[in-house]
Amino acid sequence: MKTPRPPRIPESEITPPEQYFNRREIMAGLAGGILATGAAAASDTARLKHWKNPRFSIADPPNSREDITTYNNFYEFGTDKADPARLGGRFRPQPWSVRIAGEAEVTGDFTLEDILKPHALEERIYRLRCVEAWSMVVPWVGLPLADILKRFRPTSRAKYVAFKTVLRPEEMPGQRIPVLRWPYVEGLRMDEAMHPLTILAVGLYGEVLPNQNGAPLRLVVPWKYGFKSIKSIVEIRFTERQPPTSWNISAPQEYGFYANVNPAVDHPRWSQARERRIGGGVFAPRVPTLPFNGYAEQVAALYAGMDLRKQF
């Protein structure tokens, strides 16, 4: 398979942002909108209109909705992997707005509807590899991050994209405990952010993203350890310098900026050579971890010439 290039959109095809962000149009659009906003607030099982993108989906059977929504790390709700599902109920992901800032021509605060409206949502079945050596297969619903970033016309100074999670200790009990420095922050190099595999997800199994999985808007970078895929995003900032990232701040010798899945570079305390695929039950042996989580063909070129032992 050839490395897919990010689509080049001619300037003439790009709708001026003023048109996207026309307030009245948005309000009208919401009536029949992409996101069933009202329904999402009422229940977390609102269906999302989407198409299935086979080009970027793997053939492995996805994990059950139960596994994906009851076993994950989202320290904002607690450090146990059952905490997000258990304690995520008080979180209110609607209404939501995202601040776009930094080195771009278009910046400001935009509602989630503003951000999603011009795009068609698609399903992508991705592997997810946690730095703790377990993995899942998740059917995300979302859209390429590149499609969204381009609308804000990043300038030539934009070398990185920094993301920030919402800070709401009253709704997120884990944020009342300083296990990490809150709010959670993450970042990608511009070419990583623009890569067609990198998506912003708003759903799971065809439905609105449950609180515990990063509602209403999260990043998914399938060739990196799960902690790079920041959840409940409230800020996207284009930066010239490499932005700080939460786990790197917490333990710089253990978690690097890149955090690419790499079976040849162990975590200082445990091996990354093998992983446990969730859902296999008690008698499922560990399986080998693949370089770049199996996405090497598509992304290895991004890191040509880099020493991945040092730039881990």
Place this chain on the structure above:
Amino acid sequence: MAARPGRARRLARPLLFVACALPLAWLMARAFGLTGAGLGANPIDELMDRLGEWGLRLLIATLCVTPLATTLRKPWIMGLRRMLGLFAFTYLCVHFLTWLVLDQWFDLDAIGADLVKRPYITVGFTAFALLVPLAITSTAGWMRRLGPRWHRLHRLVYPAAILGVTHFWWQVKADWREPAVYAVLLAGLLAWRVRRARQRTPSTRTAVATR
């Protein structure tokens, strides 16, 4: 209590037995699907985590026995120590076997590499290895045969407990609260023993012959 001095004493052993067996029974019930709960999405890690956690708690509980019996001046409490210790060993034994069989599936190469390269596994394995002779020599026959050497041998429980807490501590990513609680408890229990050893002279030796 004052009216019926023997009651607590008579009930303590069966109650403690049930209390110690409950977490294991609950875990087994979950493992075999006898409860609605199950073991969750990652049953092997759940088994290992819960077994290790209870093993460590019981090991620390075992180390509480002597200070309790001494400060409360109730020598009969000492009679609970072996049961607690053997329960701790049972949990840690199943914890170890879960790792060996379910987690590693007897992959001796991987196990060997982990034992050498992963300090948390090295210390955890060492802690378990130190406890094996203690479990074996826990019988009355071995106590008699070893005589004063039995007490010296069983001081291995101290390094085992320290390594056990370290084993837990070194696996944590960011939330050190639970291992910190165990570390503080263990430090307190060891400090009590150090202080007692320093104070120990024939005139201050308590009626409770303990160690």
